Amino acid sequence: MAYEYTNIDGHRVEVNVAKAFREMAADFQKATGYSLHVSDGTRTWDEQLDFWEDYQAGKGNLALHPSSPLAYHVETNPSGPRALDIHDSGDDAGVTVAGNVRSHWIKANASKYGFDPAGYGFSQVEPWHIEYRGQIGGKVDTPKPSAAQVLEAGGLVNSTIIVKAASAVGLDLAIAAAVIQKESGGRNVFGHDAGGAYHGGGEVTEAKYKDFIKQVRGGKTSNGVGPAQITWPAFFDEMEKAGLKPWVPLDNMKYGFRLMVDYLGGKTTDAAIRNAGKRYNGNASYGDDLLVKVKEWRQRLAGRNVSSAPAQGDERMASRQRFLRHDRGEDITVDGWDGPETQAAVKRYQTFLGVTADGIWGDATEAAHLVFKQTGKSPKVSSSNPFGIVNVEGLQKIAALYGYTGRIDNIWGSGSAAGFAKFLRGNHGYPANQNDVLGPVMWAAIARWLRGRWGYVGNDVPGPVMRAALTKANDANKREL
Secondary structure, three states, X not given: OOOXXXXXXXXXXXXXXXXXXHHHHHHHHHHHOOOEXXXXXXXXXXXXXXXXXXXXXOOOOOOOOOOOOOOOOEOOOOOOXXXXXXXXXXXXXXXXXXXXXXXXXXXXXXXXXXXXXXXXXXXXXXXXXXXXXXXXXXXXXXXXXXXXXXXXXXXXXXXXXXXXXXXXXXXXHHHHHHHHHHHOOOOOEEOOOOOOOOOOOOEOOHHHHHHHXXXXXXXXXXXXXXXXXEOOHHHHHHHHHOOOOOXXXXXXXXXXXXXXXXXXXXXXXXXXXXXXXXXXXXXXXXHHHHHHHHHHHHHHHOOOOOXXXXXXXXXXXXXXXXXXXXXXXXXXXXXXXXXXXXXHHHHHHHHHHOOOOOOOOOHHHHHHHHHHHHXXXXXXXXXXXXXXXXXXXXXXXXXXOOOOOOOOOOOOOHHHHHHHHHHHHHHXXXXXXXXXXXXXXXXXXXXXXXXXXXXXXXXXXXXXXXXXXXXXXXXXXXXHO
């Protein structure tokens, strides 16, 4: 069955599950004073496989293989994608730990909204894991969402405050949302400006801010503060003179949005938005990316939810962003868009992996990434092993049957490539007019080989499942040839 999705906190959620979650979240906030959020929603097969492989390696939380009928996070599950992992807005563990007031509320009340707090029944208790038991699939008749709900569905937190701050200073809400998306996602946190006095200092509180500003006035380097990431020390002086508190999200955004209003000069043309963005951040590329995001938010706010059913490429990018954010500590927004912030994060990860740091997650980066996921170590992959598996000696032995005369040394050179390509041409439909370099056409031939001989079930795009089958084939040929 095909499912329709919406976006909550940057995660895909089936529309019926999302409706029930929002109803529960509204009552949760009334009862506890905290907002409820989605940590993880619907996963692709490959994403679930990554979780399962980490669990098998002792590196992650409990996870089922994506083929399990109980793996309810997976989009292809026979019963549909109905699992959510949740957290709340508190500074403590909140709903993610059993035995406190907020997690008890979820356990006691989830069934009223159609959810089963199934994580309490796991061998490793997961209070944050809930599963929807109601009907899913098909369209849901829901009232038109409010502006705050649209912002929340687009992955922003503190959405009602964003709307209130933008209205207070007269800033176009699409521009306000785009600024907050780029700066913080709505989170009231210190920024990651290199060398800043409170670099990565977590949540902004009054006590932290007062210590921060004392250090800055004493000569330390400033860094971003709050949802609008106010940075220049003179701005803090202006805020205090105006009676605004930089640690309070509403005041923080009011001031940031007022700056944008001034920079726009009453205009909302493309050129004006680019220029205002450049002045806000000091970087021309920021203005270019801001304009892209403003146009996306205008579509969302007009009722055309551009992220409700992301294309395959966008969802793949969102998956990579989740990895960079949660596993690599990158302060980026999970939105499925390959913007400058994501590209910069990819470059840093590529440098760690030892591949060309160009900001483009291509075959070489994917291969090195998968080796890192398998081994937990930076592979420093070179083009001599482009497959993304730890060992290629079995593939070299196959190449030796087709003309390769070099050493079986786990170094994939031109001789290995030529012999292996000849094997694929003679047996698995790799065209004679194609060269010996690994690319999409060769991957398709490899997929045919793995389907016919090694139990692979999947498409022609290299991913964890295909590479697991390739590793199986390699290891068997390494032993037997």
